[in-house]
Amino acid sequence: MRSAVVSGGGGVNSSGSMSTLSSEEKSMVMSSEDSSSYPDEPELELGLGLSLGGGKAKPRPPPAKATAAGSWDQYARILTAKDFPSMVSTKASSSSSSSSSSPVAKANNNNGSCGTKRTAEPSSPPGRSAIRKFLSKPELIGPNSSLIGAFPDYCLSKIIFLLLLWIFHFFGSVMAFGLDFDMLLWLQFQELSQVVGWPPIRAYRMNSLVNHAKSPATEESATAIDKSKGTNLVLDKTNYSSNRNHNVAKERGLVKTSLFVKVNTDGIPIGRKVDLSAHSCYDSLAHTLDHMFKLSAAFGATRSKTEEEVVMGGIRRPPRLLDSSSDFVLTYEDKEGDWMLVGDVPWEMFLSSVRRLRIRRTAEVNGLDIGRQFTFFPLSSSCLELPPEFLGL
Amino acid sequence: MAYSFPEEVLEHVFSFLSSDRDRNAVSLVCKSWYEIERWCRRRVFIGNCYAVSPDIVIRRFPEVRALEMKGKPHFADFNLVPEGWGAYVHPWIRAMSEAYPLLEEIKLKRMVVTDESLELIARSFKNFKVLVLSSCEGFTTDGLASIAANCRNLRELDLRESEVEDLSGHWLSHFPDNCTSLVSLNMSCLGSEVSFSALERLVARCPNLRTLRLNRAVPLEKLPNLLHRAPQLVELGTGAYSADIRSDIFSNLAEAFSVCKQLKGLSGFWDVVPAFLPAMYSVCSGITSLNLSYATIQSPDLVKLVSQCRNLQRLWVLDYIEDSGLEALAASCKDLQELRVFPSDPFGAEPNVALTEQGLVSVSEGCPKLQSVLYFCRQMSNAALVTIARNRPEMIRFRLCIIEPQAPDYLTLEPLDTGFGAIVENCKELRRLSMTGLLTDKVFEYIGNHAKKLEMLSIAFAGDSDLGLHHVLSGCKSLRKLEIRDCPFGDKALLANAAKLETMRSLWMSSCSVSFGACKLLGQKMPRLNVEVIDERGPPDSRPESCPVEKLYVYRTVAERRADMPGFVWMMDGDKALAFS
Numbered sequence: 001m002r003s004a005v006v007s008g009g010g011g012v013n014s015s016g017s018m019s020t021l022s023s024e025e026k027s028m029v030m031s032s033e034d035s036s037s038y039p040d041e042p043e044l045e046l047g048l049g050l051s052l053g054g055g056k057a058k059p060r061p062p063p064a065k066a067t068a069a070g071s072w073d074q075y076a077r078i079l080t081a082k083d084f085p086s087m088v089s090t091k092a093s094s095s096s097s098s099s100s101s102s103p104v105a106k107a108n109n110n111n112g113s114c115g116t117k118r119t120a121e122p123s124s125p126p127g128r129s130a131i132r133k134f135l136s137k138p139e140l141i142g143p144n145s146s147l148i149g150a151f152p153d154y155c156l157s158k159i160i161f162l163l164l165l166w167i168f169h170f171f172g173s174v175m176a177f178g179l180d181f182d183m184l185l186w187l188q189f190q191e192l193s194q195v196v197g198w199p200p201i202r203a204y205r206m207n208s209l210v211n212h213a214k215s216p217a218t219e220e221s222a223t224a225i226d227k228s229k230g231t232n233l234v235l236d237k238t239n240y241s242s243n244r245n246h247n248v249a250k251e252r253g254l255v256k257t258s259l260f261v262k263v264n265t266d267g268i269p270i271g272r273k274v275d276l277s278a279h280s281c282y283d284s285l286a287h288t289l290d291h292m293f294k295l296s297a298a299f300g301a302t303r304s305k306t307e308e309e310v311v312m313g314g315i316r317r318p319p320r321l322l323d324s325s326s327d328f329v330l331t332y333e334d335k336e337g338d339w340m341l342v343g344d345v346p347w348e349m350f351l352s353s354v355r356r357l358r359i360r361r362t363a364e365v366n367g368l369d370i371g372r373q374f375t376f377f378p379l380s381s382s383c384l385e386l387p388p389e390f391l392g393l
Numbered sequence: 394m395a396y397s398f399p400e401e402v403l404e405h406v407f408s409f410l411s412s413d414r415d416r417n418a419v420s421l422v423c424k425s426w427y428e429i430e431r432w433c434r435r436r437v438f439i440g441n442c443y444a445v446s447p448d449i450v451i452r453r454f455p456e457v458r459a460l461e462m463k464g465k466p467h468f469a470d471f472n473l474v475p476e477g478w479g480a481y482v483h484p485w486i487r488a489m490s491e492a493y494p495l496l497e498e499i500k501l502k503r504m505v506v507t508d509e510s511l512e513l514i515a516r517s518f519k520n521f522k523v524l525v526l527s528s529c530e531g532f533t534t535d536g537l538a539s540i541a542a543n544c545r546n547l548r549e550l551d552l553r554e555s556e557v558e559d560l561s562g563h564w565l566s567h568f569p570d571n572c573t574s575l576v577s578l579n580m581s582c583l584g585s586e587v588s589f590s591a592l593e594r595l596v597a598r599c600p601n602l603r604t605l606r607l608n609r610a611v612p613l614e615k616l617p618n619l620l621h622r623a624p625q626l627v628e629l630g631t632g633a634y635s636a637d638i639r640s641d642i643f644s645n646l647a648e649a650f651s652v653c654k655q656l657k658g659l660s661g662f663w664d665v666v667p668a669f670l671p672a673m674y675s676v677c678s679g680i681t682s683l684n685l686s687y688a689t690i691q692s693p694d695l696v697k698l699v700s701q702c703r704n705l706q707r708l709w710v711l712d713y714i715e716d717s718g719l720e721a722l723a724a725s726c727k728d729l730q731e732l733r734v735f736p737s738d739p740f741g742a743e744p745n746v747a748l749t750e751q752g753l754v755s756v757s758e759g760c761p762k763l764q765s766v767l768y769f770c771r772q773m774s775n776a777a778l779v780t781i782a783r784n785r786p787e788m789i790r791f792r793l794c795i796i797e798p799q800a801p802d803y804l805t806l807e808p809l810d811t812g813f814g815a816i817v818e819n820c821k822e823l824r825r826l827s828m829t830g831l832l833t834d835k836v837f838e839y840i841g842n843h844a845k846k847l848e849m850l851s852i853a854f855a856g857d858s859d860l861g862l863h864h865v866l867s868g869c870k871s872l873r874k875l876e877i878r879d880c881p882f883g884d885k886a887l888l889a890n891a892a893k894l895e896t897m898r899s900l901w902m903s904s905c906s907v908s909f910g911a912c913k914l915l916g917q918k919m920p921r922l923n924v925e926v927i928d929e930r931g932p933p934d935s936r937p938e939s940c941p942v943e944k945l946y947v948y949r950t951v952a953e954r955r956a957d958m959p960g961f962v963w964m965m966d967g968d969k970a971l972a973f974s
Contacts (some may be wrong), residue, residue, distance in 0.1 A: 195798070197472045197473045198798065200737045202471070203468045203556075204556075204582065205686070209738075
């Protein structure tokens with residue numbers, strides 16, 4: 001499953017383009033470049049006589065400078081480590097002028113500094129945004145209160161920003177049709193889930209955790225109620241051939257006619273479920289998915305060249321999911337197993353044949369990702385879904 | 394005297410050799426022993442499906458009855474391997490359907506299995522008995538239906554943790570009425586409800602049923618029906634463990650459990666309503682394996698349950714058990730061998746439960762047989778690790794996950810090098826290690842020096858330089874699998890230890906600093922390794938050679954280049970032209 005880092009918390013994008021690095025990040029990166037003379041790195045003998053010309057794979061040590069960023073680095077050594085000088089300099093020059101408000105996600109392009117990178121895919125400790133680390137370490141705040149003194153505006157404004165954003169999202173999402181409780185939890189998931197595959201828990205188990213998110217204390221009463229609805233549901237569900245996820249529906253004590261399908265997005269490891277019967281047209285579905293997956297925010301982050309735009313995520317009207325101008329394409333798998341573009345058939349027909357949904361990234365265009373020449377996701381049914389036998393290979 | 398023993402005698406002697414290593418050793422003695430052994434090898438284990446091709450296996454071992462195979466690298470469990478990477482089983486099934494008509498067992502892990510493959514299995518192998526699909530994907534319940542319908546002697550159908558497209562629960566009803574051979578059925582990963590009456594009848598007519606793992610959809614109040622029909626069960630996985638709180642449901646359940654005198658293993662326990670836990674108490678004294686890792690119940694209930702299980706050997710539980718619960722565990726379960734503690738709220742910013750390193754320390758103190766640990770927590774100290782190491786020198790598997798990447802010793806703020814160093818130094822039998830927390834090159838030095846029996850090492854967000862990787866590759870003699878993510882390891886150590894890679898099953902490195910040029914070089918110089926560059930940014934040659942690759946997967950192989958690579962995988966081999974097809 002492809003995973004992109006979704007810019008959670010409304011923030012910065014992590015779509016890999018160096019042009020969206022904040023000035024903070026750049027300075028950190030630059031400073032690590034400067035301290036490239038790491039005196040103590042022992043030379044390894046290349047026993048096989050193998051050698052590379054000018055290999056630049058020198059891991060970067062923590063910058064010795066006592067920069068504001070540098071003082072974090074003892075806890076975040078590898079976070080800032082890996083950008084290549086050549087890449088950094090070319091990108092940095094074309095980067096946006098960033099405001100003082102800082103990145104949420106340190107999409108550390110340790111691999112991605114060359115050419116494009118899908119949203120911080122192999123994001124290293126990137127997902128542990130420096131901010132998050134900072135905020136979550138009481139010991140940093142206590143004895144090292146000098147850190148706070150160093151940039152009060154920075155962290156305060158960051159906290160306020162995050163709070164506002166959370167409130168905004170909370171209320172925004174409450175208004176979105178088809179919201180379920182999972183969504184709010186998902187908001188919490190954002191930051192850590194920016195690191196792909198961390199913590200190392202199988203998807204199988206994670207999905208179970210999501211469903212367990214209702215507090216266990218209330219489960220006793222809830223289940224008792226659900227159960228009475230549940231038994232009725234069981235009988236009805238068996239007639240519902242196109243229904244999936246019986247258990248989920250049962251747990252929530254939902255109406256009989258719910259039609260939950262799985263939705264996956266490129267870049268987010270955890271799939272979501274959406275109740276299609278709660279919508280009456282493609283537009284409302286797209287709107288919900290937009291909200292669910294923060295596509296506009298991610299999109300906004302990708303496109304925007306300035307921090308303000310990113311911060312103010314909602315001000316620009318983000319392209320809608322079904323627009324051809326959107327960065328994302330909504331596809332669905334039908335009963336035959338083919339992947340189709342959503343929107344081609346009448347809504348009722350769609351409902352009767354859809355099995356699951358997938359939001360795919362369209363080929364990144366407009367020179368955002370320099371050097372990328374490949375489209376991995378043809379808009380027609382993805383050949384990556386089928387094993388080679390079916391492709392006649 | 395080459396003909397002193399007739400072949401049949403030698404074959405008979407060899408039939409007592411079950412271990413692959415022994416059989417491999419035997420086959421190297423002389424040509425005739427090689428021949429005899431290959432004709433009588435019945436079980437084949439392939440740790441990496443791309444290390445060898447079906448033709449080679451079939452050519453060498455013409456009479457195989459059981460195949461066990463693994464596909465994707467372990468980190469695929471955490472979504473690090475993009476979809477479509479490979480590990481398709483169909484070519485194997487196709488080849489075996491012709492070559493091994495008497496095949497009885499197929500056990501797969503992390504492979505892509507399609508309905509077509511399942512149908513082919515059902516059609517081709519008349520004596521098919523065992524199908525275990527562990528963490529597999531790509532098939533639907535239709536495929537299961539064909540297995541159920543056609544495999545007349547089916548003994549085991551185990552779908553543990555596979556991702557199955559759940560079209561309906563109807564597949565279970567495809568077991569014919571004359572199917573009475575089932576010994577093990579594990580459908581816990583399925584979502585849909587199966588026909589309960591079909592399940593009941595199936596259970597009733599299979600007198601040898603030992604393992605039954607139900608899925609969440611099977612309601613608790615119906616569980617007694619199944620238990621009464623299968624009192625000989627040894628392993629039971631419940632469905633959702635919740636029901637209306639009614640005394641008749643409770644007493645039925647309690648009575649049903651009391652009938653199952655042979656129960657040793659319990660699992661399932663979704664949606665637990667604590668009030669129903671005491672219904673199980675009658676079997677607790679015999680329980681040796683308890684999987685409560687989906688049970689979101691709090692520590693007091695957990696403790697009450699666990700302290701009844703005096704003979705417990707394996708416990709999987711959520712961190713709701715807390716330090717206090719683990720202390721109680723250490724006090725009552727002296728036979729405990731394996732403990733796994735999973736996080737209930739892995740993404741929460743703050744700890745939601747009082748589970749710290751102390752819990753693990755208590756268990757290491759109280760359980761003298763503890764040898765396998767998987768522990769998720771939010772803080773760790775060197776002192777705790779040293780204590781654990783000293784308490785349990787016979788530790789075999791130690792996997793620690795501190796949820797925050799690069800978390801230092803929370804007491805001293807130092808790296809956890811000393812702690813993990815103590816683990817490898819004291820635990821001389823350590824075979825598997827996963828490390829997290831703040832770690833420098835020093836810990837790798839310790840590992841290289843001491844972990845001589847280490848076979849599998851998982852590293853994340855650790856190390857300072859290539860020296861770390863070099864220590865591991867040059868020092869760990871028994872290393873078979875190495876998986877690394879987000880570490881500053883680059884070309885030097887990899888290239889300097891290229892020969893080591895041929896002695897290992899595989900190496901995974903993602904988000905490290907290995908350059909494309911190094912990968913190419915490695916591929917060119919080491920023809921018996923497949924060097925796969927997995928990069929979703931487009932062809933690696935569109936970027937400078939010094940640019941690091943996203944993911945690197947290196948494994949030894951005697952097969953030819955695989956033909957099923959998707960667009961984001963590039964094979965580094967000598968022929969540059971082929972490398973970017």
